[in-house]
Amino acid sequence: QVQLQESGPGLVKASQTLSLTCTVSGGSISTGGYYWSWIRQLPGKGLEWIGYIYFTGSTYYNPSLKSRVSISVDTSYNQFSLRLNSVTAADTAVYYCARDVDADAAFDIWGQGTMVTVSS
Amino acid sequence: QSALTQPASVSGSPGQSITISCTGTSSDVGRYNLVSWYQLHSGKAPKFMIYEGSQRPSGVSDRFSASKSGNTASLTISGLQAEDEADYYCCSYAGNNVYVFGTGTKVTVL
Numbered sequence: 001q002v003q004l005q006e007s008g009p010g011l012v013k014a015s016q017t018l019s020l021t022c023t024v025s026g027g028s029i030s031t032g033g034y035y036w037s038w039i040r041q042l043p044g045k046g047l048e049w050i051g052y053i054y055f056t057g058s059t060y061y062n063p064s065l066k067s068r069v070s071i072s073v074d075t076s077y078n079q080f081s082l083r084l085n086s087v088t089a090a091d092t093a094v095y096y097c098a099r100d101v102d103a104d105a106a107f108d109i110w111g112q113g114t115m116v117t118v119s120s
Numbered sequence: 121q122s123a124l125t126q127p128a129s130v131s132g133s134p135g136q137s138i139t140i141s142c143t144g145t146s147s148d149v150g151r152y153n154l155v156s157w158y159q160l161h162s163g164k165a166p167k168f169m170i171y172e173g174s175q176r177p178s179g180v181s182d183r184f185s186a187s188k189s190g191n192t193a194s195l196t197i198s199g200l201q202a203e204d205e206a207d208y209y210c211c212s213y214a215g216n217n218v219y220v221f222g223t224g225t226k227v228t229v230l
Contacts, residue, residue, distance in 0.1 A: 103217065107156065
């Protein structure tokens with residue numbers, strides 16, 4: 001059974017770069033038809049899709065975050081990663097990684113989520 | 121893309137049915153049959169409840185059903201149970217490889 005696990009610093013200073021990694025276990029990140037996403041939940045607010053990557057390296061991002069976001073994949077480690085530049089307190093959130101089936105907005109498997117706080 | 125609009129809260133007594141709406145536009149919910157629904161319990165990974173508008177993944181109770189009319193998608197929970205108390209979010213494909221989530225609805229079982 002495929003499982004996802006986020007990892008990375010829980011505290012990031014304002015203006016710096018937030019970096020998180022999602023490790024895929026129980027299956028290959030290179031399996032066709034699956035797209036690997038990052039999603040966040042801002043405190044007291046809803047979910048926000050950040051972007052996704054295919055194992056080939058193709059990426060798509062939320063237009064509102066596109067200038068600051070980068071998602072990469074490392075198939076040898078079965079991981080994909082998120083980098084968010086120039087963070088502010090508004091980027092404080094629970095960050096989830098998730099698997100999307102066929103890029104159909106069908107996030108069938110999620111990680112537990114990791115809280116990231118941006119400090120001044 | 122603006123977030124899809126959901127009611128902030130919906131409540132019902134055990135055994136009753138409730139419906140959560142998810143209103144978008146003709147560019148997302150209205151254009152594509154790619155609406156999904158998620159259940160979020162605090163501290164747990166979100167659970168995949170519905171995909172492609174009305175399809176239930178294996179293992180999801182048939183008390184959960186969904187539909188769409190125009191720019192509004194809906195999730196219905198029948199035979200409401202205490203364990204259904206959670207936050208629910210819709211999500212829609214919005215074209216150009218972009219997704220948009222709803223504002224979220226807190227379901228309370230009275």
